[in-house]
Amino acid sequence: MQVPASFEYRRAESVADALALLQRFGEEARVIAGGHSLLPMMKLRLARPEFLIDINDLHELDYLRLEGGELRIGALTRHRGLLESELVGRHFPIFHDAERVIADPPVRNRGTIGGSLCQADPAEDLAAVCAALRAIAVVLGRGGRRAVPMEEFYRGPYETAVGAGEMLVEVRVPIRANAGSAYRKVERKAGDWAVAAAGAALALDDGGRIGWAGIGLAAVGTSMVGYRRAEQALLGREPSEPAFAEAGRIAAEDCDPLTDTRGTEAYKRHLAGELTRRALTRAAERAAAAAGEDG
């Protein structure tokens, strides 16, 4: 039987209370949200926090709203909330594409965006989505709030910019005009983690060319961010299959997959390129539709 090492459990009553507990117990404390990643790690003794700070009563961290030209997502927003939100689907269909293929309903009912990003598993789908969208993580600590771009949020597998005594409270996604986004994933069976996956976001300029591009990949390297070369190759071009195929080829070159039980390095690299191409193609269709509506 797998059982975690012993720990003390505290249920935070407010964000201020959670923060005070985190600061009191320092390195030995961990936040628990949905528990779908942390509890398995504790049972395997890969994580041994001495204090668990439960944030599930902090309903003030469970929200989706538009503010300041951004979609603001509270850290305790569940996968299910993202999947069922019309607001999210209207502005960022990439979230719906991804949520449909994350795990199964029991996991989606409990798992949170905060937990997904803070877990920093290189196969985490929402992390690739947030990388493609250039989301900003809002981290709360002793000195107040600080905004951390996704490129800086990831410090490596299972490591983020959230330090001891801090917590992630919000994810902000900038809304761009004439924009579209999409996510494509290959999994071995329904509900499984990705063999490989790609998220893409595009914004068209007034002439219908690609004015901005974001790409994030899951399960093909230690980081979901850092596909700048592929993004740059798209800028100023007509949205077209040759452009998307080239970006896919560059993303495949720049990723860093490992052979494991889900597939060989070569297969995953091939998937990275093909899924990037497909995600870009769908994102461009959605951007063209948005441009039609906006214009």
Ligand SMILES: Cc1cc2nc3c(=O)[nH]c(=O)nc-3n(C[C@H](O)[C@H](O)[C@H](O)COP(=O)(O)OP(=O)(O)OC[C@H]3O[C@@H](n4cnc5c(N)ncnc54)[C@H](O)[C@@H]3O)c2cc1C
């Ligand atoms: C069977 C199964 C299948 C799955 N399949 C997939 C899949 O296909 N794709 C996918 O992307 N994910 C998958 N997951 C993971 C799932 O999405 C989890 O919900 C997610 O990884 C973690 O969210 P959580 O809220 O459960 O986090 P928790 O397990 O509660 O926490 C995870 C980590 O984040 C920290 N943390 C949580 N919230 C905060 C916060 N606000 N501030 C600071 N630190 C915080 C915790 O301390 C912990 O270190 C799967 C999980 C399971 C059990």
